């Protein structure tokens with residue numbers, strides 16, 4: 520067999536990076552090489568080219584980001600450096616090396632005013648700094664390296680790092696009831712499923728010059744939920760496994776004030792990636808059960 524493809528992934532401890540390490544260990548044809556701070560710092564452009572070149576990528580997965588949505592409101596220059604200017608440099612290096620880029624983006628590029636699921640061509644109108652910085656990141660990546668796939672995902676959870684699912688399980692260890700917003704609808708997505716999709720999309724980009732494989736794609740778990748419904752499912756499963764449990768009080772957004780405004784509806788339609796890359800993620804309840812199981816075992 521020929522040597523495995525080297526997928527160089529930005530970030531060391533991120534949910535998607537760690538999930539790629541898990542999933543690639545189950546396949547022979549892809550090796551994951553993670554690069555991160557201090558050697559590779561998106562906020563320090565001089566570190567970017569050298570660390571990518573040293574890692575000798577066949578493909579770059581641009582997964583690192585400033586993901587603290589509320590903090591971004593008061594740290595605009597940091598968010599734009601990490602989510603927009605840094606990824607632009609990454610994409611320019613990819614162009615120089617002639618390797619494809621898979622770049623991750625977010626449902627928060629939309630304002631949530633649409634009635635149904637958003638398609639890739641729907642108008643963007645981010646509500647906050649995080650969404651605006653990620654949108655500029657998409658635009659700079661796309662214009663720097665045409666050989667790209669931008670994957671917009673949403674509501675990412677996993678056994679790793681900081682995410683809503685782990686926040687809920689931890690909170691339930693000390694509190695019998697939790698109040699969670701029930702008027703924001705989206706698509707909870709397991710980072711382990713995202714990792715499987717990135718492996719498939721990456722192989723497709725390396726295997727074909729077809730333009731239909733390039734561009735923006737929505738990539739989320741199947742099915743929609745409110746944050747309160749997501750929390751209830753987390754605890755339904757956790758309870759059956761003898762893990763933490765809390766009763767959910769369904770509240771509205773105005774009862775849970777936050778620095779950043781979030782879209783009321785950020786459901787994404789994933790037909791485009793199904794058609795062109797053959798990628799369909801499991802229903803969010805299936806993967807939520809899997810992740811709660813991994814954490815409660």
Ligand SMILES: NC(=O)C1=CN([C@@H]2O[C@H](COP(=O)(O)OP(=O)(O)OC[C@H]3O[C@@H](n4cnc5c(N)ncnc54)[C@H](OP(=O)(O)O)[C@@H]3O)[C@@H](O)[C@H]2O)C=CC1
Pocket residue numbers: 529530531532533534535536555556559560561562563581582583584585586601623624625626653671672673674675676680681710
């Ligand atoms: N989390 C979510 O709910 C969603 C995420 N996304 C997008 O998916 C991608 C992956 O997200 P996720 O895995 O959850 O991210 P995490 O929040 O779990 O991790 C963020 C990663 O970014 C890295 N990072 C942050 N700042 C820098 C920097 N200055 N230089 C280098 N690396 C840096 C961190 O590095 P370190 O390891 O050093 O801490 C970490 O590895 C991101 O692009 C995000 O915008 C999209 C929709 C939803």
Ligand SMILES: Cc1cn([C@H]2C[C@H](O)[C@@H](COP(=O)(O)OP(=O)(O)O[C@H]3O[C@@H](C)C(=O)[C@@H](O)[C@H]3O)O2)c(=O)[nH]c1=O
Pocket residue numbers: 586587588589625626627672673674675682683686697698699700703746775777781
């Ligand atoms: C912890 C908590 C949150 N909430 C609300 C706040 C918010 O509206 C919603 C989710 O809160 P979080 O802070 O976990 O989620 P948030 O940081 O908004 O998550 C977003 O992260 C970025 C990176 C993305 O790209 C998005 O797709 C999305 O996943 O739940 C409650 O109502 N009760 C609670 O106890």
Ligand SMILES: [Mg+2]
Pocket residue numbers: 523543544545546547548549550551
């Ligand atoms: Mg492998």
